[in-house]
Amino acid sequence: MSDDFVLDTDDLTRRMEGAMANLRTEFASLRTGRASGSMLEPIMVDAYGSMTPINQVGTVNVPEPRMVTINVWDKGLVGKVEKAIRESGLGINPQLNGTIIMLPIPELNEERRRELGKVAAQYAEHARVSIRNVRRDGMDQIKKAKADGMSEDDQKLWEGEVQDLTNTYVKKVDEALENKQEEIMQV
CATH class of the missing domain: 1.10.132.20 (Ribosome-recycling factor)
Known part of the structure; x- marks a missing residue:
């Protein structure tokens, strides 16, 4: 041996x-004042009876340096996604526009x-x-x-x-x- x-x-x-x-x-989940789709990765949404990553209930985009958008595929989940973002502790206030949730990233x-x-x-x-x-x-x-x-x-x-x-x-x-x-x- x-x-x-x-x-x-x-x-x-x-x-x-x-x-x-x-x-x-x-x-990546830490917000640095610049928009990044990865800052939403740790957020889980209560969708269809189980906790689901946010990127599996909608398309996450970064259209400009201080804005992240989420195009939620299922209209019924928009409220749950918004709630998950508010409760995540990111300090971001989501704005609804139909099935699109806009997340303006404030200056730190x-x-x-x-x-x-x-x-x-x-x-x-x-x-x-x-x-x-x-x-x-x-x-x-x-x-x-x-x-x-x-x-x-x-x-x-x-x-x-x-x-x-x-x-x-x-x-x-x-x-x-x-x-x-x-x-x-x-x-």
Whole structure:
């Protein structure tokens, strides 16, 4: 057993990449003063008895830099979509025009920018925790292999590899956070 242990670093990398993908999705949902269809992605609408992503009940468009429109396909869902947007915490006031919901994106004030910066930092911290949990899983696998007879040199080698992978992804999270905070603070 001792010589044939191979840590599945591809699995660890895939899981850390998943944490990064989740962070990108959360960052996309943060409103920065510019219109973006992705800011509506986390919003779920109670449609046909189940919670459905907003982009599955209508077409989301960005016709101009400070406007998002949603063309709701089913007239009966317009009210539910509007309610979901109001309750989402985005701070946007939807305007109805038949089956089209218009979302004018207001300028962000300084206080709101700081709040969004803090939210972005929280999202980044969650991603770091997820990455560290993956690291812990990898380290546990190594400890188990050590107990099964792995040499100390091999243990150090694998632990170093897991730590390098962790450091790489934590650095990516920090860079993404820095970029998002710059974007938020941009007037």
